Amino acid sequence: MGARSSDILCDDIFGVSPIRVQKSGNLEGMHVRKNSLRDNWDDEHGYYKYHLGEVLDGHYRITAGSGKGVFSTVVQAKDLKAGENDPEVAIKIICNEKERYKSGKREVSVLEKLSSADREDKRHCVRFISSFMYRDHLCLVLESLHMNLREVIKKFGRDIGLKLTAVRTYSKQLFIALKHLKDCSILHCDIKPDNILVNGSRNMLKLCDFGSALPAGINDITPILVSRFYRAPEIILGLPYDHSLDMWSVGCCLYELYTGKILFPGGTNNGMLWLHMELKGPFPKKMLRKGAFTTQHFDQDLNFHATDENLVKKAVNKVCMNVKPSGVGPKISSFPGEDPKMLSRFKDLLEKIFVLDPQKRLTVSQALSHPFITGRSMGGRKCALLAELPGGRYHIRQYLS
Known part of the structure; x- marks a missing residue:
């Protein structure tokens, strides 16, 4: 992806980092100061300035920084009360700002609902441990995992990807997570490789970052929900949305x-x-007529109107209505050692997912029963390890224990 990678992966769902003037007042235990410097433990934007070795809430000792989001900072910590039993945790420290606090409380509510419906921790959503207030910051304590899928792709499959057996293992786990979200009537609204964590053995993943999550049902129509590259067409067109967006x-x-x-x-x-249209062809006119933002992209005859700078340079406009869709298949190459039948099933799975009309898109139940996921039945208990193949590709090697 070259030198632009850090730029093109920015999340326009969040816009500019928050720089706001605080007002005095309280919000359920949160004391917002008039002091623009937020004393000396916050920076000017409300981020907490932690230091290594600092102990939060009396028993979480910070061991490392883990990243800085638009509205929070994440640190790794050791639970001093846990003893030898899984003492490592991740702590998400929400910015000291009223709206961010309210958003953090909503995320806590979502995490509590998901966790209470998954007592055995088998549904591939990050495990929520607790929350607390520390120096006017809401802090979320979560299980600590090794790296995210963006990092896995960069480290083990940059520009070539992972072995198909690894993709199948990860696919099934993601669909199990989607099924759990649907059962709990929750839309994640920001699924992307950055928000999918894997364990140290890289044989198990979990969805994380539920800061954008919404209850399923009637929600506000907005064209910037979900990070752009992963944004479903119904969001862009301004149509009602449900689990199919995830x-x-x-x-x-x-x-x-x-x-x-x-x-x-x-x-x-x-x-x-x-x-989207290059891949799957023109949008159904019935779908376009219902979109709140259709007129931003289509003329009165429902012909596409290019406003994107790159498209204007290419003189792309009404011609798209006559473009033959490529489909997903031609974009996916076969690599030595891949099972042709499995690859064909993978292509079929993606074709069924990338249906422009959300009402006709593959459901999570259909995905879990798709031949690419079910494969051949195997006796015994399956385990998996990430292993290297010739040519730099990696796969999850399955074996019976």
């Missing part, structure tokens, strides 16, 4: 896992729609 995002992740490349790298929503 299925589209998962499909984008699976393609990226196998190929090492982003499927829809559009620079704008307009550019995204063009890429």
Whole structure:
């Protein structure tokens, strides 16, 4: 992805990092100060300035920084009360800002609901441990995992992807997570490789970062929900949305896992729609007529109107209505040692996920029963390890124990 990678992977769902003037007042135990410096433990934007060795809530000793999001900082810590039993945790420290606090409380509510419905921790959503207030920051304590899928792709499959057996293992786990979300009536609304964590053995993944999650049902229509490359067309067009928006995002992740490349790298929503149509053909007119934002991208005759700078340079406009869709298949190459039948099933799975009409898109139940996921039955208990193949590709080697 070259020198632009750090730029094109930015999340336009969040916009600019928050720089706001605090007002005095309280919000359920949160004391917001008038002091613009937030004393000396916050920076000017409300991020907590932690230091290594600091102990939070009396028993979480910070051991390392783990990243900085738009509205939070994540640190690794050791639970001093845990003894030898899984003492490592991740702590998400929410910015000291009223709206961010409210958003963090909603995330806590989502995590509590998901965890209470998964007592045995088998549904591949990050395990929530607790939350607490520390120096006016809401802190979320979560299980600590090794790396995210973006890092896995860069380290083990940059530009070439992972072995198909690894993709199948990860696919099934993602669909189990989607099934859990649906059972709990929750939309994740920001599934992407960065928000999927894997364990140290890289044989198990979990969905994380539920800061954008919404209850299933009637929600506000907005064209910037979900990070752009993983954004379903119904979001861009301004249509009602449900669990199918998360299925589209998962499909984008699976393609990226196998190929090492982003499927829809559009620079704008307009550019995204063009890429969608290049792959799957024109949108159903019935779908376009119902979109709240259709007129931003289509004329009164429902012909595509290119406003994206790159598309304008290419003189792309009404011609797209006559473009023959390529489909997913031609974009996926076969590599030595791949099972042709499994690869064919993978292509079929993606074709069924990338259906423009969300009402006709593959459901999570259908995904879990798809031949690519079920494969051949194997006796015994399956285990998996990430192993290297000739040519730099990696796969999850399965064996019976």
